[in-house]
Amino acid sequence: MIRTGQQYKESLSPDRQIWIDGERVKDVTAHPQFAPIVGIRARIHDLAHEAATQDVMSYADPATGERHSVACKPPLTQRDWHDKRAAVDTVLDEARGVVTRVGDETVGEMWSLLDGQRVLDELDPRFSANIRRHVARSVTDDLFHVSADTDPKGDRSKRPQDQDPDLLLRVVRETDSGIVVRGAKYETAAAYANQAFVKPAVADWGGTELSEYAAGFIVDMNTRGLKFLCRTGFAGRGKAEDYPLSHRVDEIDTLVVFDDVEIPWEDVLFHRHTEAAALLRTTLHRYSALPFTHRTLRLADLMIGAALWNVRQTGLERRPAVREKLAQLACYRESVNAHLTAAIAMGTTSPGGLFMPDQSLLHTGRVLACSQLPQMTHLARELCGGQICVTPDSASFADPEAGRWLEKFYSIDENWVADDRRKLLAFARDLLNSDYAGHRLTFQLFAQGPPFAQLAAVYHAFDWSGPLDLVRDAAGLSDRVRGPERD
Template structure:
């Protein structure tokens, strides 16, 4: 089914135990720090019913309609449809949000690809993941993904400190598993369910562990407590001074699992560290696409803000300014190129899904994130010092000060003081505010820390092509390739470059 925005809001009015700044929240749909994002998520649901946007939001397979974000990708066109849908959402709401569901449901598809491995552990777990993937299609929940634990002392094993520092199973019952611990998850307080899984990267020689557990958590379950970071929305004297923070702040939450029952049908793997390691290595093979696409929209925000600022004063005619604008454009188009190529050279996954080309997608993610901070600094420079010294909106309104603001902030009949104020406030909130700093850090870690993102590139790049090319060019003996798995046949240049094309064609 395709839910409406009001049906979504009703689904999270379930008396869940949510705390903001130490106070219990009665209704997350009405609280000023949650309401802007709840309304955005509701709007996304309603876009599937709006005649103006339904075509780009709905997947129709001939028998039923589903949200495109939830639909399993089988072809390259499926990925183009997802990309058009995400762009339509960001254009409709006028900003960028990261946690609205379509970028997290793909993590379940990664486990779907691991069904053979899950069958080795327990065939029931493989059946559970398939059931839940189709349940997402049928019920259209707001689905998020819980990964990060409090961790505690990371030099110690979990069992050598407070065991609750990492989420773990404390008891098995006929009804399911009882779990304790905590997870950080953006948007959990106003979502329906979370794919919850471990973050331990090194299991040592352990094959079994109570910390190796993954499941679908109903976020209305008894025993859950949501302790939220204080939001930026609803805290300003005038939202006009912080137009992005007031509308697009996504509230982060530490979710406390206080002996929570996870029914067996919601358990996706348990105790087997092999399954836990698999999901950590493949977690973002699909979801990275939506994440990188959102960074592309952030690039558009920065370019638009910087370009408006230099054009209003004529600085865009200067070569030095054009060079910096070109730097932003090169970064932006690099992201665009990686996204486009990852679709064009898509690969067939173990479960038969169409997977974005992994080497190109993961390299694109590193390109987008590694350059985000320096590109923000270039945008700041192009916007100029006025983004940090301009008075607030009230000064532009007050009778005693308005004439002076009109005099010094108006440039010509096209750029009057109020429009300049709006642009400078937008640029400040995008690049300079506490919200901007929060977003920068969030982007840096939202899909694992930088070293892990680089590791994903290392795991997915085809190293054999360059090795074989140099081997032939340097007339090296066959012995130098001993022990190296061959992926490109005879290593010819033609085959090296045509191999991804062949995969895509298949």
């Protein structure tokens, strides 16, 4: 059944070994750097209970009548994807910013493995049964599910065995109960999630078919032996009035250490088979690329809104040069939206029976969204102007003496008074120009995968036969002409 926000908070064991800023965290739900994002994740559960949003965030199972999360529902139709996009928009509206790792974007990675059941059956029939059970459990148990695949890596010119072998997570032994793993993985939101899908990264798995590094499994984040080493959060730096996004929607990234953690056999999805690992790496974002790219669409909307309000309050909206820049932002936004919409419209049935967005349109849309994001961010900075980096903080505006002068120089007319201008400039600064803004821009290389992996997905998804046949016919080439096939 759908959990409440309080039930989600109670599911986070106080015994977790979590560190941030050099201190052990006693209560992740109350710690000042975690509390805002934990609160947003709790709100996602509560939104499924509230009358105004229940039907957007949840659905009634036709067989049992029980309500389940729209986010975790395996997609069977186009309608399911439209429902998922509506649920994401509801969450982002509630957050008043962009939150990425809240579950809906990572549960799709398990659906990709569901499509690979044939390969899993060839390795061990238990593995395909395990993935089916975990996909079903993600629906019925309303768990906050995240994903872990990036290792510390070490020296990438060497095999894992030729350096500290634990730099890539590996299986160190098997027991009657399961496998024992050692190493570490980076994962956003791990410290306050319920479970994670752990899998190999894009890396050398040791050069052997039966590699100890080629393992995928589900891990309960309350499991003994896990240690959570978190980066410093942005909440608490400065005041919320000056950095509204940093204090509201910062998601904490974590190095999760597996200190000889035992994974029960029923939670192992594949083990010691590089074929399964390679299959997963090529299909990993088959579904999850859509909600990830959807977040970039929302980020584009925030940039357009911040830029447009800024040029309006200074009376520059009618200038042709300003309109050209706004039009460029609009083209970017609509191009991302067009790819998402078309990917759903042109979707097909996957090998596992799910409704799969058109892969070529989806992955090219993701490349477009990510590759142009730095340029669009700077364009929005230009439109907002230099005031986002020179405006004094809220305390100065509130000071009786300094505030009198700031009121004079920041008020334009009865529609744009100093306080509203300060709020707009503070929001734009945090969105485009703060430490948090820089972090979010770089975060795309982690959350969405590196550019080479994104382009590799495009290469494997694009239908090259159409252009080849077109040129064969236009150039009058004979049917004898052949080239090396793609791998």
